[in-house]
Amino acid sequence: MLENMNRLLKEATEKGYGIPAPGVNDFQTLEAVFQACSELKSPLIIDCVQRNDFEAVADMTKFLAKRYPHVPAALNLDHGSTFDVCAQAIQAGFTSVMIDCSKEAFEENVRVTAEVVKMAHAVGVSVEAELGYLGTASQISEDHRNSFTKPDEALEFVEKTNVDCLAVAVGTAHGFYKGDAPRIDLELISELKKTLSVPLVLHGGSSAGDEQLANAVKAGIAKINLFSDLSSAGTDAVKDFLNQGKTTILGFMPLSMVYGVGVEAYKKMFMHYIGVFGSANRV
Numbered sequence: 469m470l471e472n473m474n475r476l477l478k479e480a481t482e483k484g485y486g487i488p489a490p491g492v493n494d495f496q497t498l499e500a501v502f503q504a505c506s507e508l509k510s511p512l513i514i515d516c517v518q519r520n521d522f523e524a525v526a527d528m529t530k531f532l533a534k535r536y537p538h539v540p541a542a543l544n545l546d547h548g549s550t551f552d553v554c555a556q557a558i559q560a561g562f563t564s565v566m567i568d569c570s571k572e573a574f575e576e577n578v579r580v581t582a583e584v585v586k587m588a589h590a591v592g593v594s595v596e597a598e599l600g601y602l603g604t605a606s607q608i609s610e611d612h613r614n615s616f617t618k619p620d621e622a623l624e625f626v627e628k629t630n631v632d633c634l635a636v637a638v639g640t641a642h643g644f645y646k647g648d649a650p651r652i653d654l655e656l657i658s659e660l661k662k663t664l665s666v667p668l669v670l671h672g673g674s675s676a677g678d679e680q681l682a683n684a685v686k687a688g689i690a691k692i693n694l695f696s697d698l699s700s701a702g703t704d705a706v707k708d709f710l711n712q713g714k715t716t717i718l719g720f721m722p723l724s725m726v727y728g729v730g731v732e733a734y735k736k737m738f739m740h741y742i743g744v745f746g747s748a749n750r751v
């Protein structure tokens with residue numbers, strides 16, 4: 469069943485597990501994550517970035533939600549940059565949107581987020597926002613900590629915007645890290661959880677390390693965004709498969725079979741993370 473993120477995240481927060489939120493945009497990977505959640509009995513949040521075709525992703529997700537009716541799922545716009553983009557996602561059928569004005573000044577982030585919340589709530593759509601700044605993993609610098617989410621600011625932000633959940637900057641970033649993964653500030657997560665009444669979201673889950681991620685969930689993270697690890701597991705499997713040079717009786721390998729190898733590896737990695745976040749057997 470397709471729903472907004474509120475009930476899913478509330479339950480995850482109360483019971484102390486994390487919901488995996490894969491960044492997907494094509495039918496095969498979408499079905500792979502629905503299958504994985506169906507097999508492991510996990511809730512699912514699909515994240516879709518704004519460069520994708522909203523109508524196509526929404527229609528594919530609605531179709532799969534009917535095919536796997538026992539998987540509680542939400543379709544969330546990931547890092548929507550403007551009010552208009554969020555409205556377009558909602559019109560296409562998204563059940564949740566993220567408005568990301570984290571690069572703007574605090575007051576501007578509050579202003580735009582509050583506008584999106586007002587519009588989205590009018591039609592039963594949940595809203596995620598971001599406070600603090602994550603950036604890209606390959607560009608992390610020494611002053612990374614300065615951009616971490618501050619609990620007092622976060623409280624003011626949630627009160628002023630009425631947002632449903634908050635993506636926090638606590639050490640992770642998007643993409644793969646150069647060298648070792650950075651330390652996730654677990655104390656800060658605990659403090660944010662104590663301070664705020666809304667569920668917490670961790671972006672940049674990939675390559676942060678299973679133990680750190682499991683501890684981040686224990687400390688209070690309810691949704692973990694994943695993209696790079698899933699995607700690279702799939703593409704690595706395709707590379708290996710092609711290097712083996714196998715062909716069918718036709719003398720070549722149909723594209724769907726090549727892609728199928730990638731999707732299997734993608735699904736396997738996704739199921740691994742369901743285990744790390746403790747979301748199996750929750751539905």
Ligand SMILES: [Zn+2]
Pocket residue numbers: 547642671672693
């Ligand atoms: Zn993100």
